[in-house]
Amino acid sequence: MQPVIAINDLCKQFGHVQAVSHLSFTVQPGDVYGFLGQNGAGKSTTIRMLLTLIAPDSGDITLFGLPLRSRRKEILRQVGAVIEKPDVYPYLSAYDNLRLFARLKQAHTGKQQLLQQLELLGLAERAFDKVKTFSQGMKQRLGIAIALINDPQLIILDEPTNGLDPQGIADIRNLVLWLSRERGKTILVSSHLLSEIQQVATRLVIIDKGRRLLEGETAQLFNPAETIVELQTGNNERTLQLLAQSEWQQGLQPARQTSVVLKMHSNDIPALNKWLVANGVAVNLLQPRHSLEDYFLQITSGKQHVDDFTGRTV
Ligand SMILES: Nc1ncnc2c1ncn2[C@@H]1O[C@H](COP(=O)(O)OP(=O)(O)OP(=O)(O)O)[C@@H](O)[C@H]1O
Numbered sequence: 464m465q466p467v468i469a470i471n472d473l474c475k476q477f478g479h480v481q482a483v484s485h486l487s488f489t490v491q492p493g494d495v496y497g498f499l500g501q502n503g504a505g506k507s508t509t510i511r512m513l514l515t516l517i518a519p520d521s522g523d524i525t526l527f528g529l530p531l532r533s534r535r536k537e538i539l540r541q542v543g544a545v546i547e548k549p550d551v552y553p554y555l556s557a558y559d560n561l562r563l564f565a566r567l568k569q570a571h572t573g574k575q576q577l578l579q580q581l582e583l584l585g586l587a588e589r590a591f592d593k594v595k596t597f598s599q600g601m602k603q604r605l606g607i608a609i610a611l612i613n614d615p616q617l618i619i620l621d622e623p624t625n626g627l628d629p630q631g632i633a634d635i636r637n638l639v640l641w642l643s644r645e646r647g648k649t650i651l652v653s654s655h656l657l658s659e660i661q662q663v664a665t666r667l668v669i670i671d672k673g674r675r676l677l678e679g680e681t682a683q684l685f686n687p688a689e690t691i692v693e694l695q696t697g698n699n700e701r702t703l704q705l706l707a708q709s710e711w712q713q714g715l716q717p718a719r720q721t722s723v724v725l726k727m728h729s730n731d732i733p734a735l736n737k738w739l740v741a742n743g744v745a746v747n748l749l750q751p752r753h754s755l756e757d758y759f760l761q762i763t764s765g766k767q768h769v770d771d772f773t774g775r776t777v
Contacts, residue, residue, distance in 0.1 A: 464491055464492060465492075465527070465528045466489040466490060466491055466492075466525070466528075467490050467491065467492050467494070467526065467527060467616065467617050467649045468488075468489060468490035468496075468513065468524075468525075468526055468617070468649075468651065469489045469490075469523075469524070469525040469526075470486060470487055470488055470489070470509070470513075470522070470523075470524055471487050471522055471523045471524075471525075472485050472486070472487055472521070472522040472523070473485070473486045473487070473509065473512065473519050473521075473522035473523075473524065474486075474519060474520045474521045474522050474673075475505075475508050475509075475512060475517070475519050475520050475673075476520055477508075481672070481673050482505045482508040482673050483505045483508050483509055483512070483519075483673040484505075484672065484673035484674045485522075485674065485675075486505070486509060486522070486670065486673060486674065486675055487522075487675065488668045488675060488678055490649060490651055490666075491649075491666075492616075492649050493643070493647065493649060493665075494649055494650070494665050494666055495639060495640075495643045495649075495650045495652065495663050495664050495665050495666075496649075496650065496651045496652070496664060496665070496666050496667065496668075497652060497653075497654065497660030497661075497663070497664030497666065497667030497668070497681065498510075498651055498652065498653040498654070498660075498667070498668060498670070499653070499654060499655070499657060499660050499667055499668065499669045499670070500653075500655065500669060500670040500671055501655050501671065502655055504655075504670050504671050504672065504673070505670055505672070505673035506621065506622075506653040506655075506670065507546065507547070507621055507622075507653070508673070509670075510544070510546055510619055510621050510651075510653060511546070512524060513526075513531075513542075513619060513651075514539070514542070514544055514546070514619065515531060515535050515539065526538045526541075526542070526617070527541060527616070527617075540613065540615075541615050541616045541617060542615050542616075542617045542618075542619060543607075543609075543610030543611055543612070543613070543615035543617070543618045543619070544610055544618070544619040544620070544621070545603070545606040545607055545609075545610050545619075545620050545621065545623060546619070546621040547621060547622070548602070548606075549602055549603060549605060549606020549607075549609065550606070551594050551602060551605055551606060551609070552594065553593065553594050553595035554593060554594075554595060555593065555594060556590065556591045556592055556593055556594065557581055557586050557589060557590050557591075557592065557594060557597070557601075557605050557608075558577060558578065558581065558590045558591055560594060560605060560609065561577050561580065561581065561605070561608055561609060561612070562574075562577055564609045564612055565577065565612050568612050568613055570612045570613050572612065578590060580608050580611065580612075581605075581608060583608075584604045584605070584607060584608045584638065585604060585634065586601060586604055586605060586608065589601065598628075598631065599626050599627055599628075599631060600627045600628065600630065600631025600632075600634055600635070603623055603624075603627065603631070603635060604634065604635070604638065607620070607623070607635075607638060611642075615648075616648065616649060617648070617649050617650075617651070618642060618648050618649070618650045618651070619650075619651045619652075620639070620650065620651070620652045620653070621653050622653055622654055622655070623635050623639075623652060623654075624636075624654065624656070624659055632659065636659070636662055636663055639652060639663045640663055643663075652664065660681075661681060661685060664681045665680065665681060665682075666678070666679065666680050666681060667679070667681055667684065684753075685753050686753075687728055687729040687730065688727075688728045689726060689753065690726070690727055690728065690729040690732070690751050690752070690753060691716070691724060691725070691726055691751070691752050691753065692724070692725045692726075692727055692732060692735070692749060692750065692751050692752075693719075693722045693723075693724055693748065693749075693750045693752065694722055694723040694724070694725065694739075694746065694748065694749055694750075695721060695722045695723075695746075695747045695748035696723070696739070696744050696745055696746055696747060697744065697745030697747065698744075698745075699718070699721070699722065699723050701744075702723050702739070702744050703715075703718055703723050705742055705744065706723065706725070709738070711725060711727070711735060711738070714726045714727040722748070729751055732749070732751055735749075736749060
């Protein structure tokens with residue numbers, strides 16, 4: 464299968480800052496591809512290069528099997544993007560914004576079609592209201608409606624949930640899933656929040672200081688059989704002893720100072736809780752986490768240290 468995006472050994476420097484460093488990854492048709500990294504990791508710089516807003520220092524970008532450098536125009540016709548805040552006119556209505564951008568993109572879209580597009584994005588009721596009265600989430604959805612003009616195959620969303628309230632975040636998440644499942648779009652979505660990407664992405668890459676740290680299928684990176692459970696109880700020492708003599712003992716990990724740690728399948732967590740209570744253990748905290756989450760937390764806190772759970776240096 465021909466990748467939709469193939470980035471190979473991409474580099475970009477601003478003065479002394481190496482914003483993107485020998486970055487490579489591929490996005491396959493139908494992927495919702497999560498592009499993760501803390502603020503300043505190089506996500507926007509990469510996306511700007513993908514959209515030819517800035518030129519790479521070195522490396523190659525191929526979209527739909529075509530080299531971006533020499534086939535820019537025909538490639539970008541197939542790409543819809545919302546980067547940073549959507550670029551909309553606050554004193555125009557949602558409908559007028561969409562109509563204006565449709566004209567700019569030379570799309571021959573009639574009124575009914577434009578209204579239908581707004582309806583699909585949950586904006587029908589506010590179609591003729593000025594955008595300055597919209598919430599951030601509604602503006603973001605209008606930005607996506609504009610990106611969808613000309614029905615592009617690839618959609619690129621740079622931090623689409625930034626600054627949104629929980630409902631706005633859920634709306635964007637559902638929209639991304641709908642675009643992927645119902646409209647068959649390939650989507651690249653960047654975020655600094657692992658939890659957000661985890662819920663929508665089929666694959667993901669984590670970058671730090673412009674370098675690729677980790678890439679893979681989300682389901683594999685979040686293998687439920689490898690869930691780490693941190694327990695804090697009324698008496699951790701006694702809990703540890705009880706667990707060591709029980710069916711749970713094979714998942715026991717080196718204990719931390721303030722908690723007991725188990726590696727187990729997430730499906731078994733309710734049974735563990737029941738067992739602890741049945742054995743008279745007062746459970747103060749039972750926190751499931753994936754090792755990937757710990758890994759990401761360590762990256763985002765900018766530290767390199769020894770993983771408490773596995774003893775690996777990360
Ligand atoms: N035009 C520019 N001039 C100088 N430095 C820049 C420029 N654009 C980005 N940088 C630097 O490059 C690095 C990567 O920035 P980039 O915006 O790509 O990160 P990001 O992962 O998108 O983070 P954020 O979510 O904060 O935008 C940062 O150190 C940033 O300060």
